[in-house]
Amino acid sequence: MSVTSTAQPALRAAAPATKPRRAWRKMRESLLCYLFLSPSLIVILGFSIVPLVWSIYYSFTKGGMLGRHTFVGVENYVKAFAHPIFLQTLINTTQYAVLTVPIVILLALLVAIVIFQLPKMQGFFRGTVYFPLITPVVIAANIWAYIVNRDFGPLNHLLSMVGVPRIDWLGDPVWAIPAIVMMEIWRGFGFYVIILFAALQSIPKELYEAARIDGAKGLRIIWSITIPLLRPALGFCFIMATIFNFQLFDAVYVLTKGGPAWKTATVSWYVYQQAFQADNVGFASTMGVVLLVIILTLSLMQMRFFRSDIEY
Amino acid sequence: MFRSQVSRRQFLQSSAALMSMAALAACAAPVAPGTSGDAAPAAAAETVLFWKPPHSAQEADLWKPLLEKFQTENAGITVEHQVVPWASVDEQFTAAFAGGSPPDIFYLPDEWYPKYVNQEQIADITDKISGWKDQYSEAGWTGATYKGSTWGAPFLGVAQGWVLNMTLFNEKGIAAPTNWEEFRAAAQALTDTAAGTYGVVADAGPTNWTTMVPLLAAGGTKLLSDDLLTVTANTEGGVAAFETLLENIAWNDQSSTPVGFTADQIRSLALDGKIGMIWQETSTIKAVWRTEAPDLELATIPMLQLADNGTNASWANIGFMFMAQQSADKDAAFTLLEYLSTDDMQVEYVQKGVDLLPLKKDIAGLPDIDPIVEEMVSWLGEGYGVGTQISIRWRDATTSLVQEAQAVLSGAKTAAQALADVEATVGPILDGE
16 A cells, blocks of 8 residues: 555656657557558559549549540439439339348348357358358359259249249249349358357347246247347347349349349349440449438438447 | 576567567568569560460360460560450459559450450550451451451451250251241240250350340341440331340240249250250350260251341450550460460461451361351351440449340340340430540
8 A cells, every 4th residue: 555655646646758759659559540441442442442533533524434435514413313224224123122031030030030049050051041041142043943944944843833833033034033033142141140150049048038927929029029129139230131133233144134124133133244345444433422321311211220338 | 497588468569569570571562573574574575375265165274285386486585374264354444454464465355345455454465466466367357457456466256156955956856947936936835844954045045145135136227336425226127126036936926935043944944855946156066065965966047038128137245355554474475375376376266266256357167067067157158147335334334235135035124125224224324435
């Protein structure tokens, strides 16, 4: 005790001298942090921020991938909202998201809860559901093209057993989007299972025990404890699923090339088509910026909706 | 005991600094070859980069002896040859041009190159090759001319037509059709979905404009007007042509392979003898049909005339050898271009190598030419050939045509609605260039 009390005046006396040294040390530590972050920051700057700024600039111009660009003001935006193909791709993209997001999250939630309840082999099942996601999209798409083939596909074979006539899944404008949605659900749901499973593990077991003591069972427990506590994870899943599905490109590129009759064309695919094939970079950038605004708006709305102030 | 002279903090600081420098160095712009040959290093000046998408599964092997011969004849010039897959031509060429390291010499067909002319990436070689004009067919030379300049040396031509599986025709006791009534009847008779046979492939693939443009010609019209200001597909004849093949034969009669069939699936069915009529290119006859289905008896017919002002039609387009505007050593590059334009190359690569059409006038047909190829080639002499209309908007127009053709094939639109939609979509972007 006496040592502490006698040392205090000395420390106070030294304070003015150590202040600039502390500030210097703090600055040096900050600098060190920024130095470590710099490779990532440079990559983000080079591959995200700069292209984003350029895309916004290009959206107000007319021109190709290389060569001269002419400033045209908002002409591209006016043209976009009157362009029948772009409007069709917006409708298609929304359809993909509306059909895929709720189903994939619900399915992932159910599967995560089922795996969570398993006494053994949880790791095996988590790995299994994740497997489609690590399959290269070209291979996955070709497998899917076989599964939904009109004449030889197992899906139509199964449906024919219950009297459903053969469907040309990828060739029929009505069924082409559902066929791709099914593939996206198959490919993507493992990702959400892993997220939700991790969130399930973080829910304190005491809450379930208390609920059971109070007489709650099965669905009641899931509805009143599991779902509310999964809210942040569910929010993350909804936001990611919305972003992924509004950016859908690869399955369309591999399976249908936007056909038949533009019915599977997404905004991302049409941006690619206009930028790389038609060399219409100004218009492609405009569509990209519109898509960015839509995704940003939806993400902000979802973040607000899923914001959780509940603490347990 | 050894004790490090570098503290943990110093080590971390040094590491961070080194990582940042490495990242900055990696992000530095690559040094472009430049537009001036003087600035290029001596060693690089003697290396000519040559890119070509393949016309054969053995593309690299075909080129090896031909390019070795060039290098022997031109000591000091090394050719680096790269086979660029068709599916990534847009991305790879654009990246190479943007990065300032494009191929010095490259092959592209007529529907692709106007884009790179507009991007100022293809060298104008009008002055260098204007003297070659008389050596080439008129169609070949005209195709190389865009916006008043000559951009490439015509290299090869492609011809396409219906290949008929006469083995299947004979089994059903049907003769090769000579008009559209017979064509429709044959397609119906050959289709037996229970047995997995289909009368015709009314192609729904992403390149099916090579079928649709001759179909429009059979109906007496073109996709675009000659002045590239309007869509001309939506005429009475054009609608009748779409109606006949896509609406009646494919959709109403269901005599075609389904729209959702993949290209591999169709190819497999065709080579198994399960398809009656399929639109094919000359290069596939020897390399695919005679090799993988040698027992099938084949015949060929063009797209049959439909309207009074129409014509029998064959898809015929042309590819060229170009020189890059950014080429570091245009003299060495042009030496290679001259070599690629010799009669020898027309025979060794174009004829013997890939069974396509030489574009130089004096090249005689090979004595062992396949009769199917010979027949298809003869149509061009009869004026059946229709091909690309050289325009930067051609690919937009053909994409729209493909999508709308698919709409008819899948019953979503009538032929009239589909062609009206092509006109509505493509019309506004045409400006005559």
